Amino acid sequence: MKNILVLLCIFLLSLEASFGQKISDKGLQIYWEKMQNIESGKELSNTDLMEIWNSPGYNYYNNQTASQDIYNNYYNLVYLTGLQDSLQNRLRNNDNSSISSYIIRYLNEAKQKRLKLEEFIQNLKTSNNINDGNTQAFKYLPKTFKPDNENTLIALTLIVPDSQTIPEEDLILIDLLSAYRLGNEFDKYLGHELHHLYVLNYFSKLRKNDELDRYPDLIYSIDKLRLEGIADLIDKDDILEKPNKSDYELDFCKYYKESKSRFQKMDYLIQEIVDNESMFTANGKKISRELPLGCHPNGLYMAHLIEREYGKDGILKCLENPFVFIQLFNEASKQNPEKYYTFSDVAMNYLKKLELEWIED
Structure with a gap:
């Protein structure tokens, strides 16, 4: 009986650590739907594209039209059936230093691995990754630290070439392809971003300057x-x-x-x-x-x-x-x-x- 109570306490503590934090693939669901439309020969309208950019995770780039345009330019090349020969020609180009080549290869890899990525997402949703990520983050936080009930959205996307934390929006963007490549190391990957969230929201005394878009x-x-x-x-x-x-x-x-x-x-x-x-x-x-x-x-x-x-x-x-x-x-x-x-x-x-x-x- 004592062992059961101990396990119950540990479970409740782990729930408290991740209260409100959730992994969302809603943005990706909209993304895949629109990419399927392209594969069927439909040209996406501005309304279709904005459905992607207004979705969870992607909406962080809502006002960054330059970032949107870069990706919008290559959706057709990667997914439109009639452009697959052109795509293969671009993929044979070994110029990995250019941003355009990187994005094309990135989007194409995601397309080829879609089923595996979707399976990976389901595993994330049914596993204990958020609690495990918090455990990793807490390794380099004071033992007495106890976060408030975080409502952090951990949004999966296929746009960021790396993950990033936006503490003022209580948002963590996870690059799905990078996470998938890590496999069983995802808890450490998430722990890295959660550590940023906690340091920036609870510890950092670096003065904020509202007059600047970013620090010097x-x-x-x-x-x-x-x-x-x-x-x-x-x-x-x-x-x-x-x-x-x-x-x-x-x-x-x-x-x-x-x-x-x-x-x-x-x-x-x-x-x-x-x-x-x-x-x-x-x-x-x-x-x-x-x-x-x-x-x-x-x-x-x-x-x-x-x-x-x-x-x-x-x-x-x-x-x-x-x-x-x-x-x-x-x-x-x-x-x-x-x-x-x-x-x-x-x-x-x-x-x-x-x-x-x-x-x-």
Whole structure:
């Protein structure tokens, strides 16, 4: 009887953690319906297309006509029967660097795997993935943390080349194709995004600026290093040792191993800003380019060292303040200067100045 009560308590606690959070494929259902119309020879009207873009998950891009147009341009090529020869010609083009080639291959792969993707969705709906994802996210959150009753919509789409979290809308966009490729690792993938949600909604003290669409590039990069670095401990912790890496994972590991030289360049660019404040915007953009793949590889590099030197408590100290993330990395790097880059006093003093401007008490 005691064992039954213990199991019941664990079950109730897990329900509480994911209360209101749900996985939705409503947008995908509309998407597949419209793609079937194209396959049957029907040209989609603007009304048809807007049904897609007004659906859950896709509606995040409702006002981003450029994003919509990119995809709208290739729906016919991928799905219209009379254009399949043209599609095959495009697929034979090995120019994987262009965004158009990427989107065409992406949409075509989703078309070919539709039945498997639909089966994968059903497995997601009937499994314990949300609770498992929360378990993964909570690994790098304080033990005392208890979220409010989240009503997060976890929307499956076939538009995002990666997943992303929009905390102000209580929305997580999941790229279905990427999730499918992960298979049994989906709980970690979701845990990564849930960690973003909790950090941004409950912990981060980075000042919001309503006058700006986004943070200045330098501030954005510093925040991304922290956000992605910590969250990547959840789903990419062992990426360096992983066999049979994808092209993305190979690039990830390459940039990870280049962290020392990339931080040296970042330091130099910050010192240029110190010498000439008017270079803040231009050098901020250069720093963003110096931290590829959305800061993931170099952020994980920093998180690995912080956790190795200070344990999980060191990681938790960074949840409120991204500048602390760089400060702890820098202190840890001094223990092994031959392996890790240590930022100059000039750069660190400037980042301290930015911290005073951008972190709320």
